[in-house]
Amino acid sequence: MNQPAVVTEALGRSFGATVALQQVDLRVDGGTITALIGPNGAGKTTLVRILATLLRPTSGRASVAGFDVVSRPAEVRRRNGLTGQYTAIDEDLTGRENLVLFGRLLGLSGRNAGRRAEELLSEFDLGEAARRPVRGYSGGMRRRLDLAASLIARPVILFLDEPTEGLDPTSRMVLWQVIRGYARQGTTVLLTTHYMEEADEPADRVVLIDHGRITAEGTAEELKSRVGGRAMVVTLSGPSDVDLAERALEAGGWEGWTATDPNLLYVPAGSGADLVDLMGRLAASGAQVENLRIDTPSLDDVFLAMTGQVSSGGETGNSLAFEAPAGLGDRRDRR
Amino acid sequence: MTSAVAVLTWRNLRKVSRNPMIVFSSLIQPVVFLVLFSAVFRSIEQTPGFPPGTSYVDYLVPAILITSIGTSSVQAGVGVAVDLNTGIIDRFRSMPIRAEAVLVARSLWDVIRGMGQTLMLVFVAAVFLGFQFHSSLLGVLGVFAVVALFGWALSWLYIAVGTTTRNVETTQMAGFIITFPFMFASTAFVPSSSLPGWLEAFTTVNPLSQAVDASRALALGGPAAAEVIESLVASAALALAGTMLALFACCRASR
Numbered sequence: 001m002n003q004p005a006v007v008t009e010a011l012g013r014s015f016g017a018t019v020a021l022q023q024v025d026l027r028v029d030g031g032t033i034t035a036l037i038g039p040n041g042a043g044k045t046t047l048v049r050i051l052a053t054l055l056r057p058t059s060g061r062a063s064v065a066g067f068d069v070v071s072r073p074a075e076v077r078r079r080n081g082l083t084g085q086y087t088a089i090d091e092d093l094t095g096r097e098n099l100v101l102f103g104r105l106l107g108l109s110g111r112n113a114g115r116r117a118e119e120l121l122s123e124f125d126l127g128e129a130a131r132r133p134v135r136g137y138s139g140g141m142r143r144r145l146d147l148a149a150s151l152i153a154r155p156v157i158l159f160l161d162e163p164t165e166g167l168d169p170t171s172r173m174v175l176w177q178v179i180r181g182y183a184r185q186g187t188t189v190l191l192t193t194h195y196m197e198e199a200d201e202p203a204d205r206v207v208l209i210d211h212g213r214i215t216a217e218g219t220a221e222e223l224k225s226r227v228g229g230r231a232m233v234v235t236l237s238g239p240s241d242v243d244l245a246e247r248a249l250e251a252g253g254w255e256g257w258t259a260t261d262p263n264l265l266y267v268p269a270g271s272g273a274d275l276v277d278l279m280g281r282l283a284a285s286g287a288q289v290e291n292l293r294i295d296t297p298s299l300d301d302v303f304l305a306m307t308g309q310v311s312s313g314g315e316t317g318n319s320l321a322f323e324a325p326a327g328l329g330d331r332r333d334r335r
Numbered sequence: 336m337t338s339a340v341a342v343l344t345w346r347n348l349r350k351v352s353r354n355p356m357i358v359f360s361s362l363i364q365p366v367v368f369l370v371l372f373s374a375v376f377r378s379i380e381q382t383p384g385f386p387p388g389t390s391y392v393d394y395l396v397p398a399i400l401i402t403s404i405g406t407s408s409v410q411a412g413v414g415v416a417v418d419l420n421t422g423i424i425d426r427f428r429s430m431p432i433r434a435e436a437v438l439v440a441r442s443l444w445d446v447i448r449g450m451g452q453t454l455m456l457v458f459v460a461a462v463f464l465g466f467q468f469h470s471s472l473l474g475v476l477g478v479f480a481v482v483a484l485f486g487w488a489l490s491w492l493y494i495a496v497g498t499t500t501r502n503v504e505t506t507q508m509a510g511f512i513i514t515f516p517f518m519f520a521s522t523a524f525v526p527s528s529s530l531p532g533w534l535e536a537f538t539t540v541n542p543l544s545q546a547v548d549a550s551r552a553l554a555l556g557g558p559a560a561a562e563v564i565e566s567l568v569a570s571a572a573l574a575l576a577g578t579m580l581a582l583f584a585c586c587r588a589s590r
Contacts, residue, residue, distance in 0.1 A: 052429045082425065101345075
């Protein structure tokens with residue numbers, strides 16, 4: 001159970017002059033769900049493809065279920081299941097035929113492949129469509145079939161690259177139910193996602209990747225506490241009030257706060273005393289306050305804070321390739 | 336490897352059974368050629384250099400079999416290019432099977448499909464145009480063997496194109512560009528003696544022409560050993576070149 005399912009050491013991959021992944025040291029314990037989050041182009045897919053033996057690393061080492069991905073790819077392939085970003089099923093075949101095809105390729109007999117196909121079809125609620133060509137499936141049905149195909153051999157480790165991308169909430173729920181079920185039975189799950197709530201809720205560990213490096217990892221709670229716990233979000237009446245408030249905070253020597261458009265002030269808070277202090281300062285500054293609320297940080301905040309840090313660290317100017325959460329608008333760092 | 340190839344060949348069979356029109360539509364061109372050419376070029380029977388006492392249909396059919404499998408083998412490359420453009424190739428590659436199995440299965444399937452097409456063409460020619468073989472059963476089987484080997488060799492060439500370009504349109508275009516000059520600069524429709532000198536010289540190194548000569552010699556009876564050996568060597572060379580290219584492209588792409 002606690003034997004590591006994935007271990008990488010100083011793993012790196014370049015495509016020509018482009019460095020997609022560098023110095024990645026990752027450890028995923030057996031039987032856990034780990035979420036890789038990061039902006040587009042951060043290297044999540046590259047990492048998953050290396051672990052699934054689809055891509056060779058250009059530096060460092062990686063092993064899956066104890067087998068090196070470069071020297072023992074066949075052993076790794078016997079133990080993993082992969083659901084990539086693009087559905088990997090045959091459009092001309094029926095759902096059942098797809099599962100039988102992959103089952104046979106995994107070495108099951110015709111009879112066992114058929115039985116396993118039936119099991120999976122009912123598990124993923126595809127029984128009715130089983131004998132129709134995939135060409136006529138909806139996006140959600142395709143994704144479910146795709147995931148079912150990755151689970152035929154009951155893999156020790158399951159790689160999911162944005163498994164719920166473009167799915168409606170119901171399809172997403174079905175997918176998560178099944179994934180959790182397999183995880184409970186001991187399957188290790190490594191997934192990449194854009195949806196913070198997906199990393200937040202089911203994942204035991206969250207790994208943040210940016211510019212090809214791991215920038216943070218831990219449980220969702222640990223990461224949230226690292227961005228400073230709760231925050232106060234102040235809505236001011238107008239731009240002039242924002243200026244007044246900013247001057248008041250600067251005068252008080254406060255750090256880590258940001259002004260966001262339009263007319264929002266985002267102030268991470270360490271203790272209750274800060275709240276009282278903040279209200280006093282705002283009142284004294286004469287800034288018109290319309291609203292004040294206390295935000296509990298989400299993984300979105302972690303994400304923004306962490307990728308923002310890399311950016312202000314001066315590596316490149318562009319790290320907020322990710323959509324900001326609704327309502328917070330464009331957040332500028334004022335450190 | 337063997338069982339993976341068998342399963343993947345089954346996959347291609349199922350795919351075609353979903354779209355049976357593909358098989359029939361690929362018969363249209365050869366049937367049109369067969370009917371038109373047998374009418375248009377009939378007078379060639381009278382030209383010097385044409386085997387005496389032979390009807391033009393009997394002369395033409397072996398060539399149609401070769402050109403038709405030549406045109407349809409491009410489908411192998413197209414199929415591989417399609418697979419490479421969807422995620423399915425990643426699933427195959429993340430499985431404990433050899434990536435080469437996908438290509439081998441594809442080439443084998445196209446031979447099977449091509450031979451089905453060949454049988455239908457022979458049937459159409461025999462029933463509607465009075466075509467007949469003038470050789471022993473061994474000779475007839477020899478014709479099918481030459482056609483099959485030529486089609487298999489060419490399918491590897493197109494698989495190489497498909498794996499290299501990973502593009503359906505380019506592969507189709509390559510099929511067109513390769514097929515037509517080799518088809519018409521050959522002995523497929525007229526005897527080599529009626530061709531200008533430089534073209535006649537080209538036919539001796541044109542593998543399509545060599546396959547036509549071999550299958551024609553076998554179908555018409557009489558001595559065929561030299562033509563058959565020449566064609567087998569040419570097809571084998573083509574298959575080897577195509578296989579090497581395809582495997583190189585496939586393995587390069589996999590890393």
